[in-house]
Amino acid sequence: MGNEKIPFLDLVTVHRGLQGEFIEILKAALKTAGFIGGPMVREFEQDFAEFCESRFCVGVGSGTDALRLALIAAGIRTGDIVVTVPNTFIATTEAISQAGARPDFVDIEERTYTMDPAKLRQYLEAKCTWDKKLKRVFHRETGNPVTAVVPVHLYGQMVDMDPILDIAAQYNLKIIEDACQAHGARYFSKRGEGWRTAGSMGHAAAFSFYPGKNLGACGEAGAITTNDEQLAQTCRLLRDHGQSKKFFHDVEGYNGRLDAIQAGFLRAKLRHLKKWNEQRREVAERYNKMFAGADGSLVLPHQPDWSRSVYHLYVVRVTDRVRIQKHLDEAGIGTGIHYPIALHLARPYEWLGFHPGDFPIAEQAASQILSLPMFPGLSLDQQTRVVNEVLKSVKVMHNTNLSRDDASAACDH
Numbered sequence: 171m172g173n174e175k176i177p178f179l180d181l182v183t184v185h186r187g188l189q190g191e192f193i194e195i196l197k198a199a200l201k202t203a204g205f206i207g208g209p210m211v212r213e214f215e216q217d218f219a220e221f222c223e224s225r226f227c228v229g230v231g232s233g234t235d236a237l238r239l240a241l242i243a244a245g246i247r248t249g250d251i252v253v254t255v256p257n258t259f260i261a262t263t264e265a266i267s268q269a270g271a272r273p274d275f276v277d278i279e280e281r282t283y284t285m286d287p288a289k290l291r292q293y294l295e296a297k298c299t300w301d302k303k304l305k306r307v308f309h310r311e312t313g314n315p316v317t318a319v320v321p322v323h324l325y326g327q328m329v330d331m332d333p334i335l336d337i338a339a340q341y342n343l344k345i346i347e348d349a350c351q352a353h354g355a356r357y358f359s360k361r362g363e364g365w366r367t368a369g370s371m372g373h374a375a376a377f378s379f380y381p382g383k384n385l386g387a388c389g390e391a392g393a394i395t396t397n398d399e400q401l402a403q404t405c406r407l408l409r410d411h412g413q414s415k416k417f418f419h420d421v422e423g424y425n426g427r428l429d430a431i432q433a434g435f436l437r438a439k440l441r442h443l444k445k446w447n448e449q450r451r452e453v454a455e456r457y458n459k460m461f462a463g464a465d466g467s468l469v470l471p472h473q474p475d476w477s478r479s480v481y482h483l484y485v486v487r488v489t490d491r492v493r494i495q496k497h498l499d500e501a502g503i504g505t506g507i508h509y510p511i512a513l514h515l516a517r518p519y520e521w522l523g524f525h526p527g528d529f530p531i532a533e534q535a536a537s538q539i540l541s542l543p544m545f546p547g548l549s550l551d552q553q554t555r556v557v558n559e560v561l562k563s564v565k566v567m568h569n570t571n572l573s574r575d576d577a578s579a580a581c582d583h
């Protein structure tokens with residue numbers, strides 16, 4: 171087994187095999203100089219809507235654009251409160267603020283790290299009042315209407331959506347799924363609908379195609395999916411300065427369009443996404459098996475039986491993260507932390523007045539989570555080395571040195 175560095179994410183190898191196809195896409199774009207909008211964007215939108223089992227897809231400039239425009243198109247207005255979780259990338263709350271709303275939080279579920287539906291219900295029951303006449307719920311302390319919820323499908327795994335759909339229906343809330351890390355993730359709905367795909371369950375959903383995502387562009391890109399034709403139409407207006415026809419502006423909008431070349435690249439990569447997601451699932455299963463002998467000082471990702479995660483990240487939990495991450499770094503193994511600061515304690519949200527201890531599960535997770543190398547094509551040799559170094563550093567096994575044969579035998583069971 172060599173000692174070459176193992177990156178946290180290898181974006182180079184995956185693109186090697188796509189070079190020829192990408193050059194043809196560039197040539198096609200140069201031939202027509204159709205760099206913005208046009209058939210390449212429309213074709214990708216159609217394919218991605220189909221992939222997400224959603225009726226409409228609107229390509230935009232980034233995942234942040236997708237969240238912001240979806241919130242505005244869903245009717246979120248200045249002064250509204252939009253509820254999300256503290257354990258997410260800051261783009262979730264930036265988009266809420268940029269839509270004019272005030273972000274508020276409920277804690278996460280301990281094992282999945284995603285929104286705990288029971289905490290959402292508790293928030294609405296304990297902190298809010300239902301106005302029968304207006305059919306809206308108001309935050310008691312601030313008096314602001316709570317109008318939407320943003321469940322974040324984190325690390326490739328969907329939120330437990332059935333109870334969130336029930337709560338949202340009861341309290342007249344819009345649901346905007348943050349699916350930026352969950353392209354192709356699935357959820358088994360007990361509402362009689364069976365397996366559903368991320369991006370098809372809320373009023374709208376936001377996807378990021380940042381290069382490192384399961385479906386990544388070669389630059390910035392994002393998309394909104396929705397089953398609501400009117401909402402899709404409003405997003406189309408908003409992404410293009412509010413114009414329905416060149417220089418005829420119905421509303422004030424944004425520059426939030428998807429590049430044609432990126433749409434072309436994304437469409438080519440989308441054909442591989444199911445296979446890549448399957449490979450990520452295999453990598454995750456191998457990690458699970460190889461770590462099977464570890465004790466409680468290493469907590470593995472939890473996939474409930476209603477979930478089919480696409481493992482955007484493989485996140486473990488350790489008590490002595492600083493030391494373990496340093497050990498892995500010295501062994502040439504890349505890791506990440508997603509995310510080190512629970513957002514209610516992040517500097518831009520000081521004005522919201524939260525304190526340490528307000529969302530204890532998210533706070534504890536933020537101090538213990540560690541993302542290990544995860545990408546399609548991570549080899550058994552590489553994985554064996556990662557596992558050995560992790561086990562060595564958490565000191566959870568007496569015999570810490572798994573050979574490649576041991577590892578592959580462990581994976582055969």
Ligand SMILES: Cc1ncc(COP(=O)(O)O)c(C=O)c1O
Nearest residue numbers: 232233234259261262350378380
């Ligand atoms: C959970 C989450 N939400 C939103 C975003 C924002 O996406 P983008 O970087 O494309 O704007 C990201 C991407 O990093 C994300 O991981």
